[in-house]
Amino acid sequence: MLKQIEGSRAVAEAVALCRPEVICAYPISPQTHIVEGLGEMVKSGELQGCEFINVESEFAAMSVAIGSSAAGARSYTATASQGLLFMAEAVFNAAGLGLPIVMTVANRAIGAPINIWNDHSDSLSMRDCGWLQLFAETNQEALDLHIQAFRLAEELSLPVMVCMDGFILTHAVERVDMPTQAQVDTYLPPYEPRQVLDPNEPVSIGAMVGPEAFMEVRYLAHAKQLQALERIPQLAAEFGQQFGRDSGGLIRTYRCDDAETVVIAMGSVLGTIKDTVDALRQPENGGLKIGVLGIVSFRPFPHEAIAAALKRCKRFVVLEKSLAVGSGGIVATDVRMAVTGMGLQGHTVIAGLGGRAITVKSLAALFEKACAGQLELTTFLDLDWKAVNKQLEREKAVRRSGPIAENLLRDAGVVAARNY
C-alpha cells in the first residue's frame, strides 16, 4: 500500500509488521520518532504480543534486548550517536552471544562538539563489534531492510544494524510502499532461536573463555559474517521476487558499465551523487564516463563484489561521511583493501560531517577534478580553510586560546560575538 509518511513512521510500521515481541525504547534524536511510533502501536493494541519497555539508558536498552533475545523473543531497539556509544559494551556482547537483535541506527555525528545532525561516525565506530551493518539509501529501502534484517539475523543468529541517515531519511516525508502483514509473514518465519534459556533444557550462556578457545570463538564470528556475504544477496533476491522491488543486497552499481571513474558511497547521499553523475554524463557537460557504486552491506564488507564492480574502471572516489581521525577514511580503507593489486587510482573524500550539506555543485566540481586526474589523495569537501587556519594561528599565538568549537562559531558569526 502506497503511503506518504515520515521515514521513522515507515520504519516503525515495518518493524511492527515483523511481529517483534520485545521493544526497548530510549529517546535520542534523530531516532526517537521510530520508538514513539512503535510505543503507540503497542499501547493502542494495534501491535499485539509485544512488550514495550521504556528503559533508563541505551546501555539498558541493549541489555534488555540481550535478555529478551536469549529468552527466545524477537527483539528490537533503535538508537543513534551518543546512544550507540553508551551501549557499546552491550553491543559487542550481543554479537558475541550470537543474539539476533535488530537495531535501527539513525546515523548521527558524535561529540564533542555535540551535534545532532547526520554523518556515519556512530555506526562506523562500531565497525568491529560483530554486528552486520546495512545502509539504506531511501526510506523505502530502510523499510525493506528491516524486514530482511530480522530474517538474516535469525537465520545466522547474529545481530543486525539497519543504518539510515538521521533527519535526511528519518524525518523526510516520502512515498513508501508498505507491504501487507501476509507478505511479511510469508517472507519472515517465526523466530526459532539457536539457544534459549529454558528450564526444561538448562544451558549456561556467556561462559568465560580463556586463551585455549578464544581465537576459535572469534574466528567463528568472522566465519558467520562471511556466510552473511552469501546470504545477503540471496535474501535480497528472494525479497525482490516476493515484494516486486530491489532492496538490499551487498552493493548496487549505477552507470558503471563504461565508467572510468566510479564514486563509492553509502546511504542517502547516493541520490545526490546519481543526480550529479547523470548531469556530468550529458554531452554538454563533458560527457564524463563516471558511475556510482553504493555499498549496502558495510559489515560484512563485500570485498569481492566491489573488486568485480571496479574491474573496468581506472579510478575510484570513496565519498564518506566519516573520518578516521589521524588516518583518513574508514570506508576508503576497506575499499582499498578490496582492490589490492588492481592498479587503480583511489581517492578519499571526507564529506558531510555533522550534517554539512553535500551539494550537487560541490560534487560536480569534485568529480570533474577526479575525472581529469587532478584530485588529491584525500579531500575534505567544502572545508572552510580560512576558519581552520585562523584557529591554528590562534593556537600558535596564545596558549589559552579558548574552546575550539566556540572560537569557530564566533569566527563564523553564528553566536553573539564578544571581542577578545
Add this chain to the structure above:
Amino acid sequence: MSYQPIKFYQTGTFTVGNRLLAPEERSVQASAKRFNSINSGHRACQGCGEALGARYAIDAAMEATHGQLVCANATGCLEVFSTPYPETSWQVPWIHSLFGNTAAVATGIAAALKVKQKKAPHGQEIRVVAQGGDGGTTDIGFGCLSGMFERNDDVLYICYDNGGYMNTGIQRSSATPPAARTATTPAVGVEPGNVFGQGKFVPAIAMAHEIPYVATATVADLRDLEAKVRRAMEIRGARYLHILVPCPLGWGTASHDTIRMARLAKETGLFPVFSAEHGEQKSALAIRRQLPVEEYLKPQKRYAHLFAPTPRVEVLAQLQALADRNIKRYGLLDGGKQ
C-alpha cells in the same frame, strides 16, 4: 581432628538440620532432594560465602518455582568460578552478559517470558532471578538496577555483598564498610582503611523505590534466608534481596569462620537483617545476644590496623555508633516491633 558434638536436647530447634524437624519446618538446603542449582566442583575459594549464599538462595527459588527459573548473572567471582569454559556448575538456565547490566538483562528475560506465557498460557510460568556481587550491584550495575526497580519489573535481584571487588583483588566498592582495608583503601596514613561518611546501603535505596519487597539476610541464618526467598517468589514485581556473604580472602578470615563472621555481623548490629514491603519495614531478625563490634572486627585482617600497634579507640567507637544506629533504626533488639 576437630568435631562438633550434637546436642540432642536441641530437638525441635533448627540447629540439628532436618532430621528431627516436622516436614513443614525442614529447610530446602538440608534436604537430600535439594536442587543443587549450583553444583559441586566449581572453583570458589574454600569457605566462600558467596558460593554458599548463591546455593541457598537459588535452591530456595527453585523450590518456590517448582524448578521453573531462569538466572541472569553479573560478571564477578560467582560468574568466574562457576563457568570457566567448558565447564558450568549451573543446573538452571543461566546467562552472563556483562558486569553492569544484569538487572536489565533480567528485565529482558522477564519481558520475553511474559510474551511467551501470553501466547502459550498452558505452560508452567517461569520466573527470573538476577544476581551479582556488591560491585556489580551497588556500583557499576546501579543504573540498571534502579531502572528495573522503578519500572517494577518482575525480577528478584539478589546481591551477594562481601564488601568489595574481591574478584579483581579486593578493591573498595560503595559497599565496603568504613575503616576496612582494601587494595584501594590501604591501611596507611593517618586515617587507614576506607573512609567514614561514604558508601551506600542499597537495601534502603531499594525501599525508597517503594518496590513490593526488600530484604536482607546472611549466610548464617539459613531458614531466614530461605523464607525470604520464598516470600519474594510469592510476590510479583521488582524484589531485592541483599545477602551478606563473608569473603575469607578479602576479609582476612579463616575459611571455617564464614558462618561465624556472618552471624557476628548480625549480632553486633553492623549488618541489619530485616524485610520491607512497599517501602515500609515489616520485620527484623532480632539480635539474640548483642555483642560489641570488636567481636566482629577483631578476627578480620582487614580491620587489623584498628587493634595494633595501638588500638584506635575512637574509630572503634565510630563503628559501634554505626551498629547502634542500625539497632535503633531497624529495631534489631526487639525484632522490628518498635
